[in-house]
Each structure stands twice: as structure tokens, then as C-alpha cells.
Amino acid sequence: MTATAASPEVRAALRGQQIEVPSWAYGNSGTRFKVFAQPGVPRTPEEKIADAAQVHAYTGIAPIVSLHIPWDRVEDYAKLAAHAADLGVRIGAINANVFQDDDYRLGSVTNPDPRIRRKALDHLLECVDIMDATGSRDLKLWFSDGTNYPGQDDIRARQDRLAEALAATYQRIGEHQRILLEYKLFEPAFYVTDVPDWGTAYAHCLKLGERAQVVIDTGHHAPGTNIEFIVAFLLREGRLGAFDFNSRFYADDDLMVGAADPFQLFRIMHEIVRADALRVESGVNFMLDQCHNIEPKIPGQIRSVLNVQEATAKALLVDADALAAAQAAGDVLGANAVLMDAYNTDVRPLLREIRTEQGLDPDPMAAYARSGYAGKIAADRVGGQQAGWGA
Numbered sequence: 001m002t003a004t005a006a007s008p009e010v011r012a013a014l015r016g017q018q019i020e021v022p023s024w025a026y027g028n029s030g031t032r033f034k035v036f037a038q039p040g041v042p043r044t045p046e047e048k049i050a051d052a053a054q055v056h057a058y059t060g061i062a063p064i065v066s067l068h069i070p071w072d073r074v075e076d077y078a079k080l081a082a083h084a085a086d087l088g089v090r091i092g093a094i095n096a097n098v099f100q101d102d103d104y105r106l107g108s109v110t111n112p113d114p115r116i117r118r119k120a121l122d123h124l125l126e127c128v129d130i131m132d133a134t135g136s137r138d139l140k141l142w143f144s145d146g147t148n149y150p151g152q153d154d155i156r157a158r159q160d161r162l163a164e165a166l167a168a169t170y171q172r173i174g175e176h177q178r179i180l181l182e183y184k185l186f187e188p189a190f191y192v193t194d195v196p197d198w199g200t201a202y203a204h205c206l207k208l209g210e211r212a213q214v215v216i217d218t219g220h221h222a223p224g225t226n227i228e229f230i231v232a233f234l235l236r237e238g239r240l241g242a243f244d245f246n247s248r249f250y251a252d253d254d255l256m257v258g259a260a261d262p263f264q265l266f267r268i269m270h271e272i273v274r275a276d277a278l279r280v281e282s283g284v285n286f287m288l289d290q291c292h293n294i295e296p297k298i299p300g301q302i303r304s305v306l307n308v309q310e311a312t313a314k315a316l317l318v319d320a321d322a323l324a325a326a327q328a329a330g331d332v333l334g335a336n337a338v339l340m341d342a343y344n345t346d347v348r349p350l351l352r353e354i355r356t357e358q359g360l361d362p363d364p365m366a367a368y369a370r371s372g373y374a375g376k377i378a379a380d381r382v383g384g385q386q387a388g389w390g391a
């Protein structure tokens with residue numbers, strides 16, 4: 001199969017693809033051992049958005065930036081949204097952060113202390129106020145809540161407290177807004193995690209209502225988990241709200257999506273294409289949730305967006321009719337070959353062609369490198385406090 005012979009439908013789907021980038025990818029990050037500062041790192045949410053706008057400028061498919069509160073706290077959110085618009089991007093999901101306060105040692109919304117639960121809920125509600133100001137549709141919730149030792153707290157009571165906070169937040173969101181509930185197998189809690197898997201997230205979302213949907217962070221599973229099954233299942237139920245894309249070799253590594261396992265990314269995108277969920281109207285939000293600890297951040301984000309785009313192009317090239325015929329005939333090897341044929345296609349010439357048609361440089365990595373932006377921010381952003389998540 002030659003990719004450049006791709007149909008107009010495939011090309012249109014690729015042109016319409018939208019990927020959301022995280023503001024925190026541009027700040028300093030690291031492991032619990034060391035955060036390596038980089039020159040030119042943003043000091044303010046405005047500068048993070050400026051960097052995100054670069055990723056969109058060169059890829060053409062990353063027009064949305066997620067914020068994390070309080071990391072991106074500003075006085076005037078409407079002004080921040082206007083700043084984003086000036087730079088050709090817009091503000092996407094608001095990520096709540098109830099995991100970085102001393103009060104949350106025993107949990108946030110599931111904490112045994114009602115005062116701390118109230119404080120956590122107030123933060124979630126504040127995030128909805130911010131969404132109203134930025135025009136954001138999605139409130140993204142990830143809870144670090146859990147316990148470290150058997151007997152430490154009552155597992156069922158913690159589920160009750162979680163349900164209560166979610167219900168109060170759900171009541172507060174507008175008709176056009178959604179709660180996106182993320183799960184994660186473990187860490188920082190090592191014994192029980194209160195939202196450890198998609199089943200738990202899905203059950204809570206079902207109770208809340210249609211505007212509560214599940215987020216799949218690709219790094220939040222046990223090794224060997226079949227993520228594309230989860231994708232297919234949630235899409236079938238209309239409950240897949242978003243991805244947090246990244247890749248991992250071990251646990252929640254937050255490496256560049258498609259770096260560790262491009263074949264898995266293809267298999268995920270195949271389920272997306274199969275369910276016609278690539279379109280923006282499908283409501284599935286394709287976000288990155290990554291940290292670039294040792295590589296330069298803006299090129300790291302560009303590379304990641306391109307990795308998703310390449311996996312998407314390959315998924316779009318799957319011959320759906322041939323696949324369905326082979327499946328119906330029970331032709332195991334034939335069906336597998338249809339999928340592998342698409343996966344093994346070099347889609348880079350097609351993507352270069354599409355970029356050129358859109359007036360973009362065919363090679364976003366090289367174009368960014370040539371632009372001089374990295375040198376400019378390193379020279380300009382002197383003084384002040386570099387952004388980071390403070391590990």
C-alpha cells in the first residue's frame with residue numbers, strides 16, 4: 001500500500017484532527033530524585049501558552065492547551081483565554097489539583113476529615129468557575145487518594161465520600177460542561193487507590209449522568225493491560241471522554257506518546273477510527289499528559305503530536321472492507337494481515353504532502369529548530385521563577 005494514494009476522506013480526517021497539549025509539559029519537571037532546569041522555560045501561564053502555540057504553529061493540529069490549577073493560577077482567566085486566542089490557540093480542559101497540599105496526606109475528597117474533604121471540593125468548584133471564565137468544556141479530575149496500609153481507612157467509606165464529592169461537582173457544572181474522571185492503578189497510594197481502574201471510574205460516571213466520562217491515561221495501567229479493549233468498550237458505551245496520551249516502559253513514566261510502543265498507539269487509534277470517534281464532534285478529547293524531563297520541551301511536544309498523527313494516519317489506512325470480510329470469513333491470518341499492512345505503511349510522505357497543502361512546513365521538527373524560538377526564549381526569559389511542578 002502506498003500512503004500517498006490515500007483517499008480524500010483520509011486526508012480530510014487528518015486535516016481535521018485536533019490534539020490538546022498540557023501546559024505543564026513546558027515547565028520544569030523531573031522525578032522524585034531530581035528536576036533538571038532548562039533554559040528558556042516559561043515563568044508564567046502566559047509563557048506556557050506561547051510555547052504551546054509554537055507546537056500548533058508547526059504541526060497545525062494542536063490548537064488547544066490544558067491548564068492545571070493551581071499551577072496556572074492567574075488573576076484574570078478571561079484575559080488568559082484572550083491571550084491564547086491572540087496566539088492562535090484556545091484553553092481546553094481544566095485539570096484540578098488536589099494532591100499537592102499538606103492537608104491531603106490522607107486523601108482529598110476521600111479524606112476521613114470532613115474539613116479537608118470540603119477544602120478539596122471547594123477547589124473542584126473553583127475549577128468550574130475557571131472553566132466558566134475560560135470557556136472550557138471539560139473538568140479533568142485525577143485523585144491521588146488512597147491508602148498505604150491495610151486497615152488504614154475504610155475502603156467502602158472512601159468510595160462513599162468520593163461519590164459525594166463527584167455528585168456535588170456534577171451538580172455545579174453547566175449543561176455544556178463535562179466531568180472527565182481519570183483512573184490510575186497506583187501511586188502515590190501503594191495499597192488501595194480510590195479510583196484505580198476504568199471500571200471504578202465508569203461506575204462513578206454512570207451514577208453521575210451522561211456528562212461524566214472516563215479518561216484513559218495510557219500510562220495508568222498494569223503492564224500488559226489491553227488498552228484498546230478499554231477504548232473499544234468505553235466508546236461503545238459512549239463514555240470515553242478523553243485520553244491522556246504518553247508512553248511508559250515501567251509505570252507512569254510520562255514519556256513521549258508513541259515512543260515506547262507505537263504499535264499500541266496504532267491499535268488504540270484503530271479502535272477510534274473504527275468507532276468514527278476521531279471527529280471533534282465525537283467528544284473524545286485527545287490530550288497529551290507528558291513531562292519532558294531530559295529532552296527539550298517544545299520539540300518533545302512536536303514529536304509527540306507527530307507520533308499521534310502518524311498512528312492516526314496508519315489507522316485511517318486500514319482497509320475496513322477487507323478487514324470486515326476477513327473477520328466474517330473467520331480468516332484469522334487474513335484479518336491480521338489487513339491490520340499489519342496498514343501499520344507497516346510509511347505514512348510520512350502523505351503527512352508531508354498534507355502539511356504542504358496546508359501551507360505548513362513539511363518537516364515540523366526541522367522548521368521549529370530553524371525558527372530560532374529556542375534561542376530567543378533562552379535569552380528573553382531571564383529572571384523570575386521558572387514554572388515547574390515542584391518535585
Ligand code: RM4
Nearest residue numbers: 095142182217244252289
Ligand atoms: C497524574 C495524572 C494527571 C496529571 C498529573 C500531573 O498522574 O496523570 O492527569 O494531571 O499526573
Ligand code: MN
Nearest residue numbers: 182217244289
Ligand atoms: Mn493523566
